[in-house]
Amino acid sequence: MVATVQAQGDRILTLTSDQQSYPVDLYLDILVDPAGTLTIEDVTQPAIAAQFVPNTKRSPGFGITDAAIWARFDTLNATENLDWRLVFGDAQLAHIDFYYPAADGNGFVHERSGYATPPAERPSPYPHFVFDLDLEPAAQTPVYLRMQDRFTVQFWLTLWPKALFAQQDHTYFLWLGLAYGMLGLMAVYNVVVFALLRKRQYLYYLLFLTGTTLWLAMRDGIVPLYLSPDLLERGNIALRSLASAITIIFGILFVRAFLELPERVPWFDLIMRSLIGIVILMLLAVLIMQRGSVLMLVLALSVIAAAILGGVLVWRQDRRRAGVFLLAWVSFLVTVATRNLITAGLPLDMRIISLWEYLSRILLFGLLSVALADQINVLRRRSQEAEEASRTSEDRFRSLFEHAPIGIGISDANGVIEQANT
Numbered sequence: 001m002v003a004t005v006q007a008q009g010d011r012i013l014t015l016t017s018d019q020q021s022y023p024v025d026l027y028l029d030i031l032v033d034p035a036g037t038l039t040i041e042d043v044t045q046p047a048i049a050a051q052f053v054p055n056t057k058r059s060p061g062f063g064i065t066d067a068a069i070w071a072r073f074d075t076l077n078a079t080e081n082l083d084w085r086l087v088f089g090d091a092q093l094a095h096i097d098f099y100y101p102a103a104d105g106n107g108f109v110h111e112r113s114g115y116a117t118p119p120a121e122r123p124s125p126y127p128h129f130v131f132d133l134d135l136e137p138a139a140q141t142p143v144y145l146r147m148q149d150r151f152t153v154q155f156w157l158t159l160w161p162k163a164l165f166a167q168q169d170h171t172y173f174l175w176l177g178l179a180y181g182m183l184g185l186m187a188v189y190n191v192v193v194f195a196l197l198r199k200r201q202y203l204y205y206l207l208f209l210t211g212t213t214l215w216l217a218m219r220d221g222i223v224p225l226y227l228s229p230d231l232l233e234r235g236n237i238a239l240r241s242l243a244s245a246i247t248i249i250f251g252i253l254f255v256r257a258f259l260e261l262p263e264r265v266p267w268f269d270l271i272m273r274s275l276i277g278i279v280i281l282m283l284l285a286v287l288i289m290q291r292g293s294v295l296m297l298v299l300a301l302s303v304i305a306a307a308i309l310g311g312v313l314v315w316r317q318d319r320r321r322a323g324v325f326l327l328a329w330v331s332f333l334v335t336v337a338t339r340n341l342i343t344a345g346l347p348l349d350m351r352i353i354s355l356w357e358y359l360s361r362i363l364l365f366g367l368l369s370v371a372l373a374d375q376i377n378v379l380r381r382r383s384q385e386a387e388e389a390s391r392t393s394e395d396r397f398r399s400l401f402e403h404a405p406i407g408i409g410i411s412d413a414n415g416v417i418e419q420a421n422t
Contacts, residue, residue: 011054013159014076015084019165024157026087027057027073029255036068040108040144041101043070059089059350061154061342069153071145077135083162086143088129088155089350091115091221094233097146098123108144109335115235119225126169127221150237154342156350176220179358183213186365190372201372204254209365211246211319216245216361238287244296245283248303252276255307258371259314268310275303278418297340304333324374328367335360 006233031043042048052072062069077084088096094116099108113122113129135141147153160168187209192302194202217223218240224231233237252272256262261269282295282404307329315322335357342348 005422012076014078015081015135015159016078018341020161021168022059022159024073024159025055025060028071028157029053029073030055030060031070031072032062032065033068033070036066036148038068038070038240040097040110040146043144044070044299046178059154059156059281059342059348061152062260064152066148066150067153068146068148071147072142074140074142075135076140077137080137080163081161081163082134082136084133084135085160085162085165086131086133087158087160087165089158090219090354091128091157091224092219093129093147093149093153093155094236095146095148099146100141100142103134112148114149115224115231115236118232125225125279129221129223130165133159134337150233152342153365154350179212179362180216182362183209185366186369187213188396190369193372193376197376201254201257201375204250204257205365205372207250208247208254211243211248211250212361212365214242215240217245219357241283241286241296244300245279248296248300249276251307252279252303254368255266255310258368258375259310259322261310264317265310265313268313271307272310275299275306301333301336301340302314304329304336308333312357320374324367324371328364328371331360331367334363347359406420 011027011029013022014022015022031038031048031052038048043052052070055071086098093113093279093326094113094114096112096117098111098113101107102109111123111131113124113131119125122129123132133141133143145157147155147393187206190202190205190209194206214223217227218236224236224240228235228239252275256272259265261272279296279299282299286296308326311322311326311329315326335353338348338353342350342353
């Protein structure tokens with residue numbers, strides 16, 4: 001038989017017909033297993049079950065840890081609906097074990113998910129991690145989760161009626177398509193401009209955008225599910241780290257080229273080039289040890305801060321060039337700094353942060369695209385001004401030539417007069 005500990009009344013998640021979805025986080029009880037050795041049989045025994053503590057955070061986070069995190073909650077189904085889905089908010093946990101009581105009362109139903117689990121072996125073919133949950137009407141049901149990751153453990157959970165989740169699924173993919181579509185449109189536009197102008201700023205911009213989009217697609221679970229179903233834990237970590245490295249390296253190269261740092265601020269350009277070397281060494285360390293990819297986030301934050309400092313230094317020389325550039329990077333700084341705070345274990349609501357991660361990147365690349373376009377306008381204006389100055393100089397010379405009080409002749413190499421003012 002299943003052994004459980006009765007939850008207090010105010011800690012029971014009561015499901016009614018008045019609500020479409022149910023955030024689960026504040027109904028969770030948490031147990032940290034530092035050794036990662038506890039089993040479902042262990043945590044349901046009264047002595048260990050009594051060690052669970054109520055969670056008080058939205059989107060509970062545990063920072064960088066090797067520990068296994070156990071979470072449990074109790075539901076009371078006050079509806080006639082039997083079919084429910086428990087949904088994770090993103091796809092960044094390697095190992096998830098899901099348990100709920102078997103229908104015959106003997107033991108637990110056990111399912112696995114997480115990015116280390118091949119998509120074909122997951123309970124649901126969905127980018128995020130989804131578990132089907134059968135809840136009998138008027139019955140109280142305990143649910144257990146065990147989560148573990150090589151880097152950070154941060155999650156948020158929502159319980160949906162299965163039919164409503166299918167509707168929300170369409171809405172989610174609509175917004176997801178809109179976000180990636182906007183990034184794709186900016187990529188296509190700048191590919192065309194790069195093909196016409198052949199300026200390296202556009203190439204760096206495109207590779208910077210590619211790395212960022214790949215990182216988002218890994219975070220959303222799109223790459224492992226649709227593009228590389230056999231990508232397991234090591235491959236997932238490697239690809240996430242590679243996406244971060246591409247983003248950082250070509251972000252640095254874009255900053256150097258756009259701000260013309262080698263010519264304008266040589267000493268600071270040396271610092272930016274040194275950061276590229278650090279990124280490459282960090283990537284190699286992550287690929288070899290399968291550890292430390294969180295440091296990529298710290299390095300990304302350092303690069304963004306350096307980009308802003310570079311913009312400030314160039315601002316004194318060329319305000320037009322640096323103005324929009326600075327605005328773009330400041331908005332992105334907020335996102336990456338927040339992500340670092342979450343990695344460190346700061347209890348922030350990931351539902352809001354997740355949305356802002358899309359918006360900040362769209363804003364970043366949109367503003368950088370505007371800055372590049374404005375740079376072209378400035379170059380065109382300078383070219384027109386140079387042509388106008390050349391014509392003015394030529395007209396002045398011709399006027400002096402034609403009205404000179406003495407005879408002036410222009411001859412070829414053989415001494416034959418080709419033009420004279422008389």
